[in-house]
Amino acid sequence: METAQQFRDLVARMKNVEEAINVIFWDLRTGCPKKGVEQRAEVVGMLSGDLFKLGTSEEMGRYLEELSAPDTLASLDPITRASVLERKKEYDRSKKIPADKYQAYVTLTSKSEFAWQEAKKNNDFNAFAPYLEQIVESLKEFVEIWGYEEDKYDALVQQYEPEMTARQLDALFGPLRERTVELVKRIGAKEQVERGFLNQQFPEEKQREFSHYILKQLGYDFDAGRLDPSAHPFMIGLNPGDVRVTTRYYEHDLQMALFATIHECGHALYEQNVSSELNGTFLATGASMGLHESQSRFWENAVGRSKEFWERFYGDLQANYPGQFDDVPMEAFYKAVNLVEPSLVRVEADELTYNLHIMIRYEIEKDLINGVIEVKDLPAVWEAKFEEYLGIKPDNHANGVLQDIHWTSGAFGYFPTYTLGNIYAAQLEAAMKQQLPNYKDKVREGDFSEILGWMTENVHRHGKALSPREIMKKATGEELNAAPLIAYLEEKYKTVYGL
Amino acid sequence: METAQQFRDLVARMKNVEEAINVIFWDLRTGCPKKGVEQRAEVVGMLSGDLFKLGTSEEMGRYLEELSAPDTLASLDPITRASVLERKKEYDRSKKIPADKYQAYVTLTSKSEFAWQEAKKNNDFNAFAPYLEQIVESLKEFVEIWGYEEDKYDALVQQYEPEMTARQLDALFGPLRERTVELVKRIGAKEQVERGFLNQQFPEEKQREFSHYILKQLGYDFDAGRLDPSAHPFMIGLNPGDVRVTTRYYEHDLQMALFATIHECGHALYEQNVSSELNGTFLATGASMGLHESQSRFWENAVGRSKEFWERFYGDLQANYPGQFDDVPMEAFYKAVNLVEPSLVRVEADELTYNLHIMIRYEIEKDLINGVIEVKDLPAVWEAKFEEYLGIKPDNHANGVLQDIHWTSGAFGYFPTYTLGNIYAAQLEAAMKQQLPNYKDKVREGDFSEILGWMTENVHRHGKALSPREIMKKATGEELNAAPLIAYLEEKYKTVYGL
Numbered sequence: 002m003e004t005a006q007q008f009r010d011l012v013a014r015m016k017n018v019e020e021a022i023n024v025i026f027w028d029l030r031t032g033c034p035k036k037g038v039e040q041r042a043e044v045v046g047m048l049s050g051d052l053f054k055l056g057t058s059e060e061m062g063r064y065l066e067e068l069s070a071p072d073t074l075a076s077l078d079p080i081t082r083a084s085v086l087e088r089k090k091e092y093d094r095s096k097k098i099p100a101d102k103y104q105a106y107v108t109l110t111s112k113s114e115f116a117w118q119e120a121k122k123n124n125d126f127n128a129f130a131p132y133l134e135q136i137v138e139s140l141k142e143f144v145e146i147w148g149y150e151e152d153k154y155d156a157l158v159q160q161y162e163p164e165m166t167a168r169q170l171d172a173l174f175g176p177l178r179e180r181t182v183e184l185v186k187r188i189g190a191k192e193q194v195e196r197g198f199l200n201q202q203f204p205e206e207k208q209r210e211f212s213h214y215i216l217k218q219l220g221y222d223f224d225a226g227r228l229d230p231s232a233h234p235f236m237i238g239l240n241p242g243d244v245r246v247t248t249r250y251y252e253h254d255l256q257m258a259l260f261a262t263i264h265e266c267g268h269a270l271y272e273q274n275v276s277s278e279l280n281g282t283f284l285a286t287g288a289s290m291g292l293h294e295s296q297s298r299f300w301e302n303a304v305g306r307s308k309e310f311w312e313r314f315y316g317d318l319q320a321n322y323p324g325q326f327d328d329v330p331m332e333a334f335y336k337a338v339n340l341v342e343p344s345l346v347r348v349e350a351d352e353l354t355y356n357l358h359i360m361i362r363y364e365i366e367k368d369l370i371n372g373v374i375e376v377k378d379l380p381a382v383w384e385a386k387f388e389e390y391l392g393i394k395p396d397n398h399a400n401g402v403l404q405d406i407h408w409t410s411g412a413f414g415y416f417p418t419y420t421l422g423n424i425y426a427a428q429l430e431a432a433m434k435q436q437l438p439n440y441k442d443k444v445r446e447g448d449f450s451e452i453l454g455w456m457t458e459n460v461h462r463h464g465k466a467l468s469p470r471e472i473m474k475k476a477t478g479e480e481l482n483a484a485p486l487i488a489y490l491e492e493k494y495k496t497v498y499g500l
Numbered sequence: 501m502e503t504a505q506q507f508r509d510l511v512a513r514m515k516n517v518e519e520a521i522n523v524i525f526w527d528l529r530t531g532c533p534k535k536g537v538e539q540r541a542e543v544v545g546m547l548s549g550d551l552f553k554l555g556t557s558e559e560m561g562r563y564l565e566e567l568s569a570p571d572t573l574a575s576l577d578p579i580t581r582a583s584v585l586e587r588k589k590e591y592d593r594s595k596k597i598p599a600d601k602y603q604a605y606v607t608l609t610s611k612s613e614f615a616w617q618e619a620k621k622n623n624d625f626n627a628f629a630p631y632l633e634q635i636v637e638s639l640k641e642f643v644e645i646w647g648y649e650e651d652k653y654d655a656l657v658q659q660y661e662p663e664m665t666a667r668q669l670d671a672l673f674g675p676l677r678e679r680t681v682e683l684v685k686r687i688g689a690k691e692q693v694e695r696g697f698l699n700q701q702f703p704e705e706k707q708r709e710f711s712h713y714i715l716k717q718l719g720y721d722f723d724a725g726r727l728d729p730s731a732h733p734f735m736i737g738l739n740p741g742d743v744r745v746t747t748r749y750y751e752h753d754l755q756m757a758l759f760a761t762i763h764e765c766g767h768a769l770y771e772q773n774v775s776s777e778l779n780g781t782f783l784a785t786g787a788s789m790g791l792h793e794s795q796s797r798f799w800e801n802a803v804g805r806s807k808e809f810w811e812r813f814y815g816d817l818q819a820n821y822p823g824q825f826d827d828v829p830m831e832a833f834y835k836a837v838n839l840v841e842p843s844l845v846r847v848e849a850d851e852l853t854y855n856l857h858i859m860i861r862y863e864i865e866k867d868l869i870n871g872v873i874e875v876k877d878l879p880a881v882w883e884a885k886f887e888e889y890l891g892i893k894p895d896n897h898a899n900g901v902l903q904d905i906h907w908t909s910g911a912f913g914y915f916p917t918y919t920l921g922n923i924y925a926a927q928l929e930a931a932m933k934q935q936l937p938n939y940k941d942k943v944r945e946g947d948f949s950e951i952l953g954w955m956t957e958n959v960h961r962h963g964k965a966l967s968p969r970e971i972m973k974k975a976t977g978e979e980l981n982a983a984p985l986i987a988y989l990e991e992k993y994k995t996v997y998g999l
Contacts, residue, residue, distance in 0.1 A: 017543045021520045024540075028523055036724040037742025040779070041523075044516045225535040243536025280539070 157414030196337035234261035238272035267300035274461035294422025427486035656913030695836035733760035737771035766799035773960035793921025926985035
């Protein structure tokens with residue numbers, strides 16, 4: 002099939018351009034000299050433009066039309082078929098919005114980001130509100146153009162999580178919210194655990210060594226990646242043989258680099274273990290933002306904050322910081338890294354309350370898109386929900402409604418994928434426990450090969466060739482549900498707070 | 501002028517593609533994980549192909565034809581005019597060779613590189629000779645297509661050094677060779693200087709700190725660059741605000757990293773100080789390979805190996821390696837880093853004998869292209885010339901005729917630029933001494949701002965907008981000649997060896 006080959010060649014070309022952009026992106030965030038940044042932005046702009054043009058080209062349109070005809074599609078090999086469907090979705094999405102509208106929207110979001118930074122600095126919600134209003138109006142319009150079955154929000158969340166709907170999110174989040182609010186209250190009534198020892202001084206060089214050590218132990222392949230410091234930790238898969246992670250070192254906070262490293266390692270293990278058959282296609286990545294997040298959360302929280310993990314590694318940690326943890330029993334360390342405390346800022350929230358931060362945002366963005374609330378209502382709604390779910394209120398907009406960048410760039414529908422990640426992770430862990438009965442022993446031994454093998458077999462290798470729903474169904478035998486996450490959280494806080 | 505603007509846009513686009521390639525190139529040589537390299541090579545291949553296509557496109561041909569018409573050319577602003585001439589040269593050069601011939605040549609040189617690596621490993625000149633024969637034949641053919649006035653070699657050297665000719669190289673190199681051979685003999689009759697203290701153990705971390713320190717002192721702008729380790733030291737100008745250098749740390753050789761750092765710093769100071777008016781054109785770089793090399797050699801040798809430099813920095817070096825240089829007087833250190841000793845391998849040669857290594861290669865490649873000698877004669881010719889100029893002979897091909905990569909890739913005409921760099925550097929230093937009478941005092945004070953300012957004013961800022969000959973004439977008021985280099989060398993070895 003000549004067209005199939007032409008299609009694959011064009012996609013491979015797009016992947017090459019994307020890889021070039023990503024090398025530059027990584028470099029910009031890990032040490033590009035500041036005077037070089039302005040010119041480098043031109044290069045990124047040009048390559049991004051090229052990538053967009055290739056993906057929406059007449060050529061691409063022709064290949065997709067021909068290859069997605071039912072009979073032709075059925076005759077393709079499974080990977081080409083999945084790649085055609087993946088590209089068709091992107092193509093349709095991009096082509097449906099008229100070019101002038103899209104251009105105006107891009108201009109709006111870039112102005113908006115600048116206005117948001119100023120507004121946040123000046124604690125001035127009204128200065129940002131007009132931008133947000135225009136963004137919401139644009140998205141309402143896009144949603145109508147893209148189409149949706151039931152809820153306008155579906156079209157937004159499906160940018161990041163295929164097949165996900167507001168109805169299903171409500172069903173998943175409802176019980177989770179209820180039980181979480183209750184857990185937070187019960188924990189609030191208990192004596193708080195000690196964690197001052199996490200805020201001693203820890204030299205960056207020692208933290209760096211320990212981060213490298215832990216990555217190696219978890220199965221991160223340093224021949225196919227590297228670890229560097231950056232202002233915000235991230236994982237970036239340049240190609241399957243080059244999946245890089247970054248972390249951030251705070252000299253007075255042991256948790257920051259340690260758990261950011263394990264979190265990004267989870268993302269990286271996903272990308273390092275995608276089947277090589279998917280190379281050269283846009284399927285060589287995670288199936289969705291939520292499923293990607295399940296891997297980072299699984300390794301960070303289910304493994305990295307488990308008692309079994311620290312039974313194995315606490316001695317190494319003590320040895321890495323001589324004298325600093327002599328008087329801290331492992332049990333106390335375990336409790337400290339699992340401390341729960343309602344707080345105002347999402348990125349500083351603990352494992353339990355984090356989901357409440359997400360749900361508040363989800364409810365607000367859904368209501369905005371559906372016209373249930375308006376942008377001007379935001380500060381009051383925000384405050385009311387924080388009070389209701391967490392029992393605290395922001396004292397300014399910077400640690401309240403203006404804290405996140407997401408809405409600024411129009412990324413409505415993104416937030417739920419964080420909590421979906423926790424839900425997926427708990428469901429996967431529960432299934433894994435069934436199939437690897439000695440799972441906890443393996444963590445206690447620091448031998449992660451079978452655990453990583455299970456995740457690779459059930460999740461990683463499929464890349465984006467299957468939908469998250471298909472992957473979860475095959476891996477767990479069940480439909481999506483929050484029960485395993487609720488059980489996991491209750492179990493954890495029983496041991497930490499003696500609930 | 502609409503065409504002029506279209507031309508500038510196309511050139512700026514090419515510069516962007518080149519910058520993306522160079523970011524990837526830098527990354528590949530400073531820490532790209534090994535499993536990512538194969539796929540990254542595809543990306544580089546694609547972008548390099550794009551760059552070649554843009555430079556030889558019908559569009560480019562049309563712009564160049566229109567803009568290089570004498571009246572039009574005269575009406576352009578000076579930078580666009582220089583850019584048109586620069587691009588036209590590249591365009592003509594590329595277009596003249598028929599595409600199939602060029603493709604066959606590219607294939608030949610990549611096979612040749614592999615064959616050379618094997619041949620070098622196996623000390624087997626005959627295994628490599630057939631490749632070299634084909635390369636020489638191809639170049640003879642190209643030279644006829646490109647055209648030349650007097651000597652076939654002119655067309656080759658002018659790829660790297662505009663306007664240079666074999667006739668002028670002979671005129672420059674002849675007296676230099678004679679005096680150098682004589683100097684080497686006179687030094688050989690003297691007692692050799694001590695240098696064992698340069699081969700103590702020097703921890704990489706300490707060397708790294710000192711390299712950063714020296715770069716800063718010399719005026720290298722760390723907001724517009726960075727220093728990293730790599731297997732082979734290099735400088736790469738990504739854009740004028742991002743000019744990176746690398747060095748190589750040997751724990752038992754203090755000179756390696758130290759002088760490689762200063763050498764690459766010289767290249768970087770050139771690129772960091774090109775006039776910003778040249779941004780977005782291929783003029784924003786050095787005027788030629790030789791003039792670029794003049795800057796690295798000036799800082800490495802004329803400054804970095806001078807007694808005045810160590811009068812200022814020897815105390816810092818002693819402090820950086822506590823106890824290791826307590827018993828070594830500055831004078832002894834100065835002599836050690838200027839030691840002369842005939843040796844077989846170019847990249848390990850000292851400042852004086854290095855030029856003989858170059859001249860041997862120049863004479864051989866010129867004779868090959870002109871059919872005076874044949875490839876099969878090479879080992880014997882090589883041996884005879886080493887014996888004549890340096891008084892030593894290789895004991896195998898790996899440290900003899902097979903040591904360099906240059907011929908393997910067809911880079912005939914490149915070697916002379918190394919010695920031209922030394923000639924230019926000495927001429928520039930002599931002119932600077934006239935104009936900055938306290939030049940040596942400034943080095944002794946470690947205050948390089950006036951020296952760097954002089955080089956920027958006279959060399960750097962012009963970029964490639966003037967030819968090396970124009971730059972040298974304006975800067976020194978004289979035609980190219982080797983007398984200042986000869987005087988510099990005689991003066992240096994008088995102080996080092998008491999000649």
